[in-house]
């Protein structure tokens with residue numbers, strides 16, 4: 274019969290300690306994934322709530338389709354779309370710090386990506402409200418989508 278030595282006992286407690294550590298690591302990793310999933314779900318929910326709140330605050334505005342916006346593509350009658358909202362920028366284009374030309378390239382169009390790619394300041398982003406006149410119809414919206 275084999276004798277159990279001190280070395281065997283040490284090995285066995287080492288193995289059991291390793292198994293416990295590995296189990297704890299798996300549990301921590303599982304908890305981390307669950308936490309990340311919950312955080313993503315909460316963030317999506319908050320984003321949706323902000324979107325619903327914004328839609329409610331815009332409900333009084335008339336709807337203009339992209340086609341209707343396209344009719345206003347002149348220096349004396351210039352509309353653009355930013356984030357599904359319609360802006361009459363006729364009064365801005367001649368004083369626009371970025372110049373008239375860039376604005377006229379977007380006249381009558383969805384200028385969301387062009388506006389974002391410039392990296393306008395918070396001040397500029399706040400200024401746009403002044404020119405708001407309407408919103409796109411629900412079927413043409415890309416950003417302000419209701420979950421209802």
Ligand code: HEM
Pocket residue numbers: 353360362365369370371372375376379384387388391392393394395396397398400401404
């Ligand atoms: C209602 C709409 C818009 C408002 C109120 C607005 C406002 C401004 C303001 C205040 C600036 C000065 C810099 C800053 O504060 O960021 C600026 C710069 C500029 N904007 Fe706009 N903008 C509008 C739309 C657009 C659009 C549609 C374009 C198209 C690409 C555009 C292109 C530029 C460019 C190229 C500059 C110069 C950036 C620079 O020199 O660094 N803007 N705009």
